[in-house]
Amino acid sequence: MKFEGGDEDDKIISQVEVASSGDAEKVSSSRFMSLLASKDRDYLLSPTGSQVKVSDLEGHVVGLYFSANWYSPCRNFNPVLSNAYEQLKASQSNFEVVFVSADEDLSAFNSYRSSMPWLAIPFSDLQSKKALSHKFDVEGIPCLIILQPGGHKEEEVLRDGVELVHRYGVEAFPFTRERLEELEREEKEKHENQTFTNLLSSHDRDYLLGHHPTTGQVPVASLVGKTLGLFFSAQWCLPGMKFTPKLISIYHKIKHVISQRPGVEDFEIVYVSSDRDRASFDSYFALMPWLKLPFGDPKIRALARHFDVQSIPCLVVLGPDGKTVTKHGRSLINLYGEDAYPFTEVRLESLHRQMDEEAKGLPKSELHAGHRHELTLVSDGTGGGPFICCDCDEQGSGWAYQCLECGYEVHTKCVRAAGGASTVGP
Structure with missing residues (x-):
């Protein structure tokens, strides 16, 4: 300030x-x-x-x-x-x-x-x-x-x-x-002492809600020991609606990987809604395979303030001990997909080194079907940085193709030849 x-x-x-x-x-x-x-x-x-x-x-x-x-x-x-x-x-x-x-x-x-x-x-x-x-x-x-x-x-x-x-x-x-x-x-002090219980429970509620019609209440205490994502979004938010299918896909992939590796901490997501009415809340959550806070719960506003969420969608990731791992889960999923799990600094440093190695094999410049100027490969250290991809409208960071004339910027994986095919990346 x-x-x-x-x-x-x-x-x-x-x-x-x-x-x-x-x-x-x-x-x-x-x-x-x-x-x-x-x-x-x-x-x-x-x-x-x-x-x-x-x-x-x-x-x-x-x-x-x-x-x-x-x-x-x-x-x-x-x-x-x-x-x-x-x-x-x-x-x-x-x-x-x-x-x-x-x-x-x-x-x-x-x-x-x-x-x-x-x-x-x-x-x-x-x-x-x-x-x-x-x-x-x-x-x-x-x-x-x-x-x-x-x-x-x-x-x-x-x-x-x-x-x-x-x-x-x-x-x-x-x-x-x-x-x-x-x-x-x-x-x-609150961040140093935060736990799943004091973040997600209240004096009259010690549970979250799931989809099961009869056993829909899931105790907050059952989340201890898991990596947890708090998904701040709303049905009226177009970027949120666009990101949700990707998050669902990544969620299932992470859960599958965990099921194949005994001893790895489980992963869960909690929907923290900014929906304006219950009908929107219910129809949006019907798409999601994870848990939710009740509609209109006071904890929703408290969490947004605690994590300083000023725009949605936003994915805050908490570690198994309830402490904050990152507030940039959305960007990391756009960048690394399921490989970002469990979103720790150690994991991200490894992925960043891997991305640097892969970038050595990328063309230094590209002609992209979505832009009239030549694009130049940039990184955080050569004029790049956090950005919104002009092709897929999602967040990105690290390596990108950037127009040095007008600032147009895309993920390396989003570069397309005139025929529409991807020219680099997976």
Whole structure:
């Protein structure tokens, strides 16, 4: 997480504030006025469209929310922030959010703002919105900048509010350095002490659900000693729906290999659903041969926060002792298939060396049927790295064929000649 101090004006304000508590209140109010008001406007818009004085933000922790209706990550984050905001308001906290719109027209602004329970800078005030984006160096949206009340020099601007709300929810409030360091310590302790039981059980449930009509309850305790995958997905998620058949195939292959090797730890997967209704949940899980958490179970949100799952599909792999092995199971399966099991560092190092050896026999460049430019073989150390394959739309890392002109990138196994056949790889 990043903390950054204010500019020179903020330093001057800080010096003035230490003079007296009365002066500090005036400076604090002046700071919000200089940021959020203009020469023609001293108010913000409420959710109902009424005017709220900028000076009313005195004493509040303020989140500047840079967002737009046309961008799906913003629309996805909006309900997450709304939920945290409503909880904080219900607890009488001094938290407020101000929407800084990047919408393309007034109609889109009004439509998007109708889903927001907080304040907004008027759409017509383009100058103020540009000034805020410039001051806080906003390079991407959604972006949540947190400002503390007052303005003393030891108080700092927090720029990764989106990540923190995703990760900690209302527990991040009041977004101070001390609070976030405390949460990091607590999170580290939780990861060090995590077990299958405290991850997957609750006070009124010590089981998971399977497909058997009469013996569908599977004790969480029975998973101890197995390698476990937590599959975060949802039926509405197209990448999740596309990845699921591959995961099912790999699951069966891993189970088959284990059955042929006595003494090897068993493998299981648990579906952690983000489905929006039970019908979608039931129809999606009907495709899966593994276990699930009950629909709407509170542990679902807790697990997403614990493992900082910000996008789906995601496959988190736990070792037989319940400790985290990797949060990149999806990428590893796309890269290595069933050979990735049991996903440990030792296993992955062996596979990486094997891939490096195989890459020595690959052509240094290829013409791919799906792209007009020549593709160059790259690795992590020669300009490659984690990517989304432009041919199969799945994650990849390590060796790839990349277009040095436009960044187009594909798995080595996805390269196809003009006739459609694979030219390299298995």
